[in-house]
Amino acid sequence: MISIYKRPYLCTIVKKEETAPGIFDMTIISEEITRQAKPGQFLNIRCADTLSTLLRRPISICDIDKEKKEVRFVFQVKGEGTRLLANRSLGELLDVLGPLGTSFTVDNSFSRPALIGGGIGVFPLLFLANAYRSSMDVFLGFRTKEMVVLEQDFKRICPDTVIATDDGSYGVSGYVTRLLEENIKQGKNDIVYACGPEPMLKKVQSMCSAYGIPCQLSLEQRMGCGIGACLVCACKIRTPKAWEYKHVCKDGPVFWGNEVLFDE
Numbered sequence: 001m002i003s004i005y006k007r008p009y010l011c012t013i014v015k016k017e018e019t020a021p022g023i024f025d026m027t028i029i030s031e032e033i034t035r036q037a038k039p040g041q042f043l044n045i046r047c048a049d050t051l052s053t054l055l056r057r058p059i060s061i062c063d064i065d066k067e068k069k070e071v072r073f074v075f076q077v078k079g080e081g082t083r084l085l086a087n088r089s090l091g092e093l094l095d096v097l098g099p100l101g102t103s104f105t106v107d108n109s110f111s112r113p114a115l116i117g118g119g120i121g122v123f124p125l126l127f128l129a130n131a132y133r134s135s136m137d138v139f140l141g142f143r144t145k146e147m148v149v150l151e152q153d154f155k156r157i158c159p160d161t162v163i164a165t166d167d168g169s170y171g172v173s174g175y176v177t178r179l180l181e182e183n184i185k186q187g188k189n190d191i192v193y194a195c196g197p198e199p200m201l202k203k204v205q206s207m208c209s210a211y212g213i214p215c216q217l218s219l220e221q222r223m224g225c226g227i228g229a230c231l232v233c234a235c236k237i238r239t240p241k242a243w244e245y246k247h248v249c250k251d252g253p254v255f256w257g258n259e260v261l262f263d264e
Contacts, residue, residue, distance in 0.1 A: 038103035039128035060124035118196025141176025215257035
């Protein structure tokens with residue numbers, strides 16, 4: 001759980017690249033964030049000092065470099081805030097609150113983890129892959145070839161990383177969950193980590209439950225405040241008695257798969 005009194009940091013932008021249409025890869029300097037950050041956590045960034053962007057934008061941490069004090073994040077331009085963030089220049093200062101939220105559980109007692117990401121859900125998994133640095137399977141799904149990002153970053157860690165595209169324009173044709181299911185049926189994985197759109201997460205949750213494999217899901221929810229003060233990112237979480245609403249920003253974004261109740 002995060003504190004609402006966590007102070008923001010002013011961080012210098014040192015790298016910026018558009019790696020796919022509307023997808024930007026940005027790196028900032030912050031000794032404090034690199035010291036604290038764990039895989040699966042996110043940043044809450046003030047994109048610009050304008051009335052239309054008063055609310056910060058939550059963006060997953062893609063990776064860190066503790067020696068260089070670098071924090072890397074990748075984001076897709078979806079509205080005015082992220083458009084203004086994409087227009088920021090090298091050397092500028094960003095007002096960043098973080099790291100926030102819960103993290104993935106890195107447990108080396110698992111012999112063969114599987115990482116599966118869909119679309120923008122791929123971004124936070126790179127930090128997790130670097131944290132494990134052991135034998136793993138990585139499955140990344142995208143809509144089309146032109147939207148494929150971070151492929152070489154993942155392949156440096158896991159050379160057998162598999163890419164799938166919905167339209168078959170690159171890699172394996174079809175939904176990426178099919179690749180994971182083939183692995184699970186063969187008993188190759190003993191834990192699954194997933195981040196992506198809700199239909200993908202529901203499928204991962206269902207198959208892991210069917211085969212008795214634990215999984216952790218990083219939920220993608222629209223956020224308002226990013227600190228648990230509003231109800232924009234509420235989600236249903238199972239409790240001993242029934243269920244209750246939790247906040248993705250404060251109690252998540254990472255939950256164990258058997259905790260999450262998706263709407264039918």
